[in-house]
Amino acid sequence: MVELKDTHCKCYDNLIEIRIEKLLRVRSPKRRYKMMTTNIAESMNSCLLAIQKLPIASIAEFIRDLLQRWFHDRRTNAHEMSTYLTRYADDHIKQRVLQSQRCEVNPIDCNRFKVGDKWTDTIVDLEQRSCLCRQWDLDELSCIHVMAVARLKGMPMTVLCSDFYTTGWLKHAYSMIVNPVPKPETWNIPR
Incomplete structure (x- = not known):
């Protein structure tokens, strides 16, 4: 940014007006580009x-056919899931449950907790849905500190995960049907 300011001051000023949080992943309050956005672009490119x-x-028809198959496969997979969270989220939770049991939780108030693991102490704020380790903030999927707080409060681990990780959300995401393009002679083209 310093180099940009030195060489193109007006461009720098415009970017600052937009706000740095919208431009830099490192400053983003959430992880906007991770597994889903990167993987779909790479899959499509390959x-x-x-x-x-x-x-x-022909390329357009190939893409339509490809998306039709992908949506069908993912819709079928989503309807086979019987858990509240998707398999990915369930696996995430299961992997971190043991680690979270080693955490020591001390309430600060009804929404904030000091949580210590063997490496460091951190603060979990349930009202702000934030943890100083930033994993929960970025992924919106419970970190070990949040899981430790949930266990202390008797809350299910699934409650503190974003709705984006639920099976219902996944089913909704693939609810649209990608239909084949009908023959041109059957098209109803308005004047």
């Missing part, structure tokens, strides 16, 4: 490599 020299209509 699928399109083989067909990049085809006519645009």
